Amino acid sequence: MAGEIKLNDVSVATENAGTVTIAPNNVTFAANHAGIKAALNASGNPGIYACRAWVNFDGTTNTAGFCTILDSGNVSTVADSGTGLYVVNFATAMPDANYAVVVTGEDSSPGQGDAARGSSVRFNGRSASSVIIDNWGWTGSKVDIEMSVVIIH
Numbered sequence: 001m002a003g004e005i006k007l008n009d010v011s012v013a014t015e016n017a018g019t020v021t022i023a024p025n026n027v028t029f030a031a032n033h034a035g036i037k038a039a040l041n042a043s044g045n046p047g048i049y050a051c052r053a054w055v056n057f058d059g060t061t062n063t064a065g066f067c068t069i070l071d072s073g074n075v076s077t078v079a080d081s082g083t084g085l086y087v088v089n090f091a092t093a094m095p096d097a098n099y100a101v102v103v104t105g106e107d108s109s110p111g112q113g114d115a116a117r118g119s120s121v122r123f124n125g126r127s128a129s130s131v132i133i134d135n136w137g138w139t140g141s142k143v144d145i146e147m148s149v150v151i152i153h
Contacts (some may be wrong), residue, residue: 002013003050003052004092006073006074008027008063011023014107026151031100038098040050050152051073051151051152051153052074052094052099052152052153053072053073053075053090053091053094053148053150053151053152054072054073054074054075054151054152055069055071055072055073055075055078055087055088055148055149055150056069056070056071056072056147056148056149057069057070057072057078057086057088057147057148057149057150058070058146059084059086059146059147059148060103060144060145060146060147062080065079065080066078066079066080066086067079067080067086067115070147074091074092074152075088075089075090075091075150076089076090076091076092077081077089078109080144081132082142083142083143083144084134084135084136084141084142084143084144084145085132085133085134085142086132086133086134086148087130087131087132088130088131088132088133088150089127089129089130090129090152091127091129092126093128093129094128094129094152095128096128097126097127097128098124099152099153100152101123101126101131101150101151101152101153102153103123103148103149103150103151104149105135105145105147105148105149106145106146106147122134122135122136123150131150131152133148133150135148145152
């Protein structure tokens with residue numbers, strides 16, 4: 001399963017068949033090389049597993065059907081699909097839909113999606129190209145919230 005690490009949309013490293021290549025000089029080494037683990041303070045097993053995509057977005061904004069992305073990696077857009085319902089689209093698709101999804105959210109408005117008030121931000125569907133996120137306010141109805149964070153691993 002091949003992978004890529006980008007910094008400001010510039011490819012800085014790729015992985016293919018267990019070999020990592022670092023640009024621009026094409027330095028290669030085994031993907032689970034002990035030197036990499038030591039540099040990241042991750043000695044021993046299991047291996048090192050990088051985040052495949054992440055996004056921090058404002059679910060209360062809507063410009064032409066899309067939320068404002070505050071920052072992201074490997075996310076092209078976040079579609080506003082209705083109150084409290086968002087579709088996070090990946091810039092580069094996942095190999096399959098069996099990835100892990102972590103979501104959380106926060107809103108400073110009373111009665112909205114603050115986890116401390118018992119709301120629920122969760123994913124409710126995924127494919128190789130996107131994941132669907134919804135937010136249920138503590139009142140039991142879907143609500144838009146100021147900040148949602150989605151991590152794909």
